[in-house]
Amino acid sequence: MTIASLQRALSDFAAERDWEQFHNPKNLVMALAGEVGELTEIFQWLAPEQSAMIMSDEGQADAVRAEVADVFAYLLRLADVLGIDLEAALRAKMIKNAVKYPVPGAGGG
Amino acid sequence: MTIASLQRALSDFAAERDWEQFHNPKNLVMALAGEVGELTEIFQWLAPEQSAMIMSDEGQADAVRAEVADVFAYLLRLADVLGIDLEAALRAKMIKNAVKYPVPGAGGG
């Protein structure tokens, strides 16, 4: 399934429930921030080493998967509503970052 | 390009720069939250109607695309490090949400 087809599924889901009226970019950015806040709460008291083990606890793993899915859903909706090609935007950013952060020791003569 | 191949590209990018030591889930959740914060700043003073027109301003559009790409990048890295299949997690969440929020007027006899 491509990113575009996931976006279509989410768009249909919203349209069927008459939620499109709420899905302007400002509101979707807030919804995205809210979901990232929930994800943050799961990790806030964990040591970094504990955070790396979180998926071995089934209850925690379910919670993390659900929040990550919510973040992904609102990011897809936001990009869709803004007409942003997520993959193209990411590739463009990676090219910029490759220049900004050159690989140490690479590219020598 | 699939989600998995984007994740591989980001993982290689991090490995080449010896950044993997910083990419534990706790830190990546914070990095994701930081990027969502930057996206939020772009939209904070806009009326919802203005937010819907933001991509028609080329400078603003570039800024939004760059921040959306950063959010996507850290979400992909986080899912990768946690071993979460983003697409599967999203589909599972959509099935749950379809039950939680039934289509009004649908499913009648």
Added chain:
Amino acid sequence: MTIASLQRALSDFAAERDWEQFHNPKNLVMALAGEVGELTEIFQWLAPEQSAMIMSDEGQADAVRAEVADVFAYLLRLADVLGIDLEAALRAKMIKNAVKYPVPGAGGG
């Protein structure tokens, strides 16, 4: 009651529950971000005009007060743990901002 005495009350509250071990600045920043996320969720689908009326609904008002209190609590804890004088930091920032954003039409000769 001063800011310092609120901080003392929160510090005692944490100490009595043996929570100080979790209250390092990194974790407290995440806790602050998590609470701001909850506050964001309350406002995400509201039009700006609706957001200005939110306190006239008693249930909503209670929820907003509770989240605002949580944000304040973690901000006070964070400043306390970092040894930051919140009031002094705010005054210093306001002086900087007064230079950065001069009053239009003022100061002319």
Added chain:
Amino acid sequence: MTIASLQRALSDFAAERDWEQFHNPKNLVMALAGEVGELTEIFQWLAPEQSAMIMSDEGQADAVRAEVADVFAYLLRLADVLGIDLEAALRAKMIKNAVKYPVPGAGGG
């Protein structure tokens, strides 16, 4: 200086610059979230132990103080615009939390 007088100073600052039109609760929640995002970025790659030492680096300390001040400023503005008494809201929350999280070993017979 009391919380109320800090709020008055911030309110005057906004009024002089004709910013009150932007300071509805929805926008202020986003501005608060944006500033917390900037604070999060400062801490994202630090180990918890490093985060506890951050104020010993003068450059970092200045950045943290500036971001903490911004968070405080928007929290004060938000509470002011909503008519929330921050101190009363915090005390009410602490009383609730004292019941929710009793001190271990205390209150026995």
